[in-house]
Amino acid sequence: MAVTVDTGRSPSRTSAPWVAMYHSVADCADDPYRITVTPERLDGQLAWLRRRGLTGVGMAELLAARNRGRAQGLVGLTFDDGYADFVDAALPVLRRHGCNATLFVLPGRLGGDNAWDPLGPRKPLLTADGIRHAAAEGVEIGSHGLTHVDLTRADDRVLAAELGESRALLTELTGAPVAGFCYPYGTVDRRVVDAVAVAGYDYACAIDPGPLTGPLALPRVHIGQRDTAVRLYLKLRLHGLRRRPVGGPR
Known part of the structure; x- marks a missing residue:
């Protein structure tokens, strides 16, 4: 059975796009949270997509194409947290397969590590220069907040800073507007979605936002080391059965 993703015709623009969520x-x-894929596995996964006529792109490109009715064969690729290995390990593989992606970073932890993961291992995060390098290579840079906190537990002051200050810092760092946000841990509620809108983002990525699904709470599919061809096929095929409708981009 053929796999079709984002045909670009009107019915497809009312359903959530297929978006892959990567990390390191x-x-x-040593990967207790299963957030890491090897470069070889990523290479195989992208090759599998390309053999089926699918191209991975960043979120802004994907949503703009959907809005024009020209998203046939496009899927979203996102990388959370801004790990330093993105530039050296992920980017060459993306380029080899003619793909692009959105990189969600934490401007409050530039050059730091994933201190929010208590089980470790510690993984270095991109510096300002690393983020600029990725942006110069055409990778879309989005905000993951300032410091990777659960925004549903943040007070109003922290929430505003994580959303607004992170966007301002990244705009200054890259010299380009920041359209996208990604919810740390994937946790989201109506208050946080409303705050993302107030902060001026065009779209935001979650994981499984349920009834909040929409342009500011887009669902994504976790992709890990165990996702070989059969699992990728199932994740593509079952996507339309699991996801609620979503409106067009703001």
């Missing part, structure tokens, strides 16, 4: 691309021998 490195050795995954």
Whole structure:
């Protein structure tokens, strides 16, 4: 059975796009949260998509194409947290397969590590120069907040800073407007979605936002080291059965 994604015709623009959620691309021998894929696995996954006529793109490009009715064969690729290995390990693989992606970063932790993961291992995050390098290579840069906190538990002051200050810092760092946001941990509620709108983002990525699904709470599919061809096929095929309708981009 053929896999079709985002045909670009009107019915498809009312359903959520298929968006892959990646994190780190490195050795995954010590990976308690299953957030890491090896470069070889990423290479195989992108090759699988390309053999089926699918191209991975960043979120702004994907949503703009959907809005024009020209998203046939496009899927979203996102990388959360801004790990330093993105530039050295992920980007060359993306380029080899003619793909692009959105990189969601934490401007409050530039050059730091994933201190929010208590089980480790510690993974270095991109510096300002690393983010600029990715942006110069055409990668869309989005905000993941300032410091990776659960926004549904943040007070109004912290919430405003995580959304607004992170966007301002990234705009200054890259010299380009920041359209997208990604919810840390994927946690989201109506208050946080409303705050994202007030902060001026065009879209935001979650994981499984349920009834909040929409342009400011887009669902994504976790992709990990265990996702070989059969699992990728199932994740593509079952996507339309799991996801609620979503309106067009703001």
